Amino acid sequence: MSAKFQPFTTEYEFDTGKLNPEGRVIVRKLSHMKEMYLDQKAVEERVEEDPLIYEVYNVELPETMAHIQHCTTILYPGKIGNEYFMTKGHYHEILDRAEIYFCLKGKGQLIMQTKEGDFKKLEMVPGTIAYVAPEWAHRTVNTGDEPFIFFAAYPGDAGHDYGGIETEGFVKLSVEENGEQKLIDNPRYQKV
Ligand code: PAN
Numbered sequence: 584m585s586a587k588f589q590p591f592t593t594e595y596e597f598d599t600g601k602l603n604p605e606g607r608v609i610v611r612k613l614s615h616m617k618e619m620y621l622d623q624k625a626v627e628e629r630v631e632e633d634p635l636i637y638e639v640y641n642v643e644l645p646e647t648m649a650h651i652q653h654c655t656t657i658l659y660p661g662k663i664g665n666e667y668f669m670t671k672g673h674y675h676e677i678l679d680r681a682e683i684y685f686c687l688k689g690k691g692q693l694i695m696q697t698k699e700g701d702f703k704k705l706e707m708v709p710g711t712i713a714y715v716a717p718e719w720a721h722r723t724v725n726t727g728d729e730p731f732i733f734f735a736a737y738p739g740d741a742g743h744d745y746g747g748i749e750t751e752g753f754v755k756l757s758v759e760e761n762g763e764q765k766l767i768d769n770p771r772y773q774k775v
């Protein structure tokens with residue numbers, strides 16, 4: 584038999600958004616990302632309950648450029664204060680590695696920014712394919728009332744850099760005001 588890496592399939596479960604086999608699963612609860620929400624009083628009120636914010640099901644592959652990492656994210660509906668449930672968001676460790684997101688279920692936003700402070704928001708519904716261009720940090724936000732589920736694929740060596748986002752935050756925050764979704768300036772954002 585050849586020593587080459589063997590092709591394989593993974594099953595996407597349409598009802599749950601999970602993968603089979605599940606692969607490497609990442610579970611993010613409020614306690615894992617407390618500092619990222621603006622309303623710290625609301626965080627304190629919810630942290631004991633510690634709601635599940637999102638899960639990522641990763642096909643396990645070597646982290647080299649030859650491979651294409653792929654995974655599904657299930658981002659649950661909800662808010663902390665008036666800020667929608669969201670992913671942490673990150674730059675790729677190798678900054679110029681791009682990514683493709685394909686929305687499968689629910690609705691949400693893909694918010695992006697560059698280190699220069701450019702900002703971009705894309706709306707995502709089932710069927711939307713979004714291109715995260717090289718050098719753009721990316722975060723998803725669930726603006727609906729059911730799980731927002733998407734598939735992602737990106738170069739195997741991309742890596743994840745959360746540090747910058749944890750300290751500087753995103754340029755804008757996605758909040759609900761008077762029953763309507765709005766983007767507001769993040770008072771904590773500081774350009775690095
Ligand atoms: C996605 C994200 C996933 C979770 O697979 O990693 O949606 O978001 P955070 O990594 O920001 O917590 C991706 O963009 N991978 O590169």
Ligand code: ZN
Pocket residue numbers: 673675682721737
């Ligand atoms: Zn990414």
